Amino acid sequence: MSKGRDLKPHIGIFGRRNNGKSSFINLLVGQDLAIVSNEAGTTTDPVNKSVEIFGIGPAIIIDTAGIDDSGELGDKRVKKTLEVIQKVDCAILLLANNEFNEYELDLIKRFNQFDIPFLIVHNKSDIETINSATTDTIKSVTSAEIMNFSTVNPTNTDDLINLIKRTIPQTAYQKPSLFGDLVKPKDVVLLITPVDSEAPDGRMILPQNMAIRDVLDNDCICVTIKETEIEDFLKLGIKPALAVTDSQAFGMVSKLIPEDVPLTGFSVIFARLKGDFEKYMEGTPHISKLNEGDKVLILESCTHQVSCDDIGRFKIPNWMKKHTGKNLEFDVVSGLSEIKGEIKDYALIVQCGGCMVTRKQLHSRLKPAIDQGIPVTNYGLSIAYMHGIFDRVTAPFRNKN
Secondary structure (H helix, E strand, C coil): CCHHHCCCCEEEEEECCCCCHHHHHHHHHCCCCCCCCCCCCCCCCCEEEEEEECCCEEEEEEECCCCCCCHHHHHHHHHHHHHHHHHCCEEEEEECCCCCCHHHHHHHHHHHHCCCCEEEEECCCCCCCCCHHHHHHHHCCCCCCEEECCCCCCCCHHHHHHHHHHHCCHHHCCCCCCCCCCCCCCCEEEEECCCCCCCCCCCCCHHHHHHHHHHHHCCCEEEEECHHHHHHHHCCCCCCCEEEECHHHHHHHHHHCCCCCCEEEHHHHHHHHHCCHHHHHHHHHHHHHCCCCCEEEEECCCCCCCCCCCHHHHHHHHHHHHHHCCCCEEEEECCCCCCCCCHHHCCEEEECCCCCCCHHHHHHHHHHHHHCCCCEEEHHHHHHHHCCCHHHHHHHHCCCC
C-alpha cells in the first residue's frame, strides 16, 4: 500500500511558498523530517509524515508545495498540491505577513467544493501578527477559526492541537464497527473466503482480516471457511447469525446458504462503512438501463498486479456486458490517480470496496459524479445485482442506515 492511502486521518498543510509550512510540520511531528529553507519552493511533491495527536491518535500530515509556485515546474507542483485536497480529512491554511488574496481564496473555494473542514493559522507571528484588516477580510468569506502562531516561539501549541481536534471530523479517526449493529455477543458469524489466483500468497486480504477482527471485537464466534467447505460446515447443524462472502462467489454461495440465514458480502459491508450507501443503492439498478456504447468507469482504490481473474478489469465488465446484452466501453482508474477526461461522459461509476483508502478519500472520489447526477455503485452491490441477489445481500442493512 502506498503512503498516500494510509487509513489514518489525513491533515493537509496548504499555503504560499516560504510561509513556513515545513517548519510548522516539523514542530507538529516533533522531529526534523521536512527540509527547511529560507528559499521559496523547497517543497516539491506532497510528502506524508506520521504524527500522534492526543485525542485523535495516529494521523498523517501532508506537506504540500506552495500554492503560488510559478513556471512550468511550479505549475506541476501546484497541480499536485491541489490534488491533495481530495485526499485529506482536514486542512490547515497557513498564512504569513498578512497576505490573503486570490491564492488563499482559491484554496478556500476548493476546500468548500469537497466539504473539507479547515482552520487558518497566521504563522511567523514572532515577526508580524495578523492584523484586524486581514481578519475582517477572512471573516467576510469563511467562518473558519483563525489563530496566530510562531514556529520560532511556539507558546500556544496546545491551543493549536485543540483547534485541530475541533476541526477534524470525529468520523475521520473513530473506528466504526463493521458488524456492531448486525450481530450480538456469542452469535456465530460465518466468513466465506475463496482462495483464488488473486488471493495473496500465504495471507488474507485486508477486508477479510478486518472482518475477522471486528467479529471478535463484537464478542462473536468467528468461523472462516472456503466456499468449497460450505456444505461440510452446514452438516454440523450450526446456524450462523450472519454469513459474509467474497462478492465474486455470490452466485455459488447464495445457492448453498439457506434463505433464512442473512447473507452479504465483504465489499457490501465496506460500501456501507465507507461509501455513500444510499447513492449506491439508488445507482446499482441503473446497470439495467445502460445503452449500447455507454461508457462505464471502474475505480480501484488500490494498485495491484493484474491477472486474468481481475474482478474490476475483467470479471465485472464481462458480467455487465452479459447482463445488459450491450456492447459497453470500460475505463479503469487505479489508486487515487486523476480521472482523465470528463466525468459527465460516463453513464455509470463502479467503485471498489475502498478498504485501502479513508472514508473521506472515497467520498471525495465520487463527489464529482454524484454532483452531476451520474449513478454510482460498488463492486459487491453491482455483482449481487447482476447475479439476481441484490435484495438478499442488502436486506441485513435495511432500516439501519
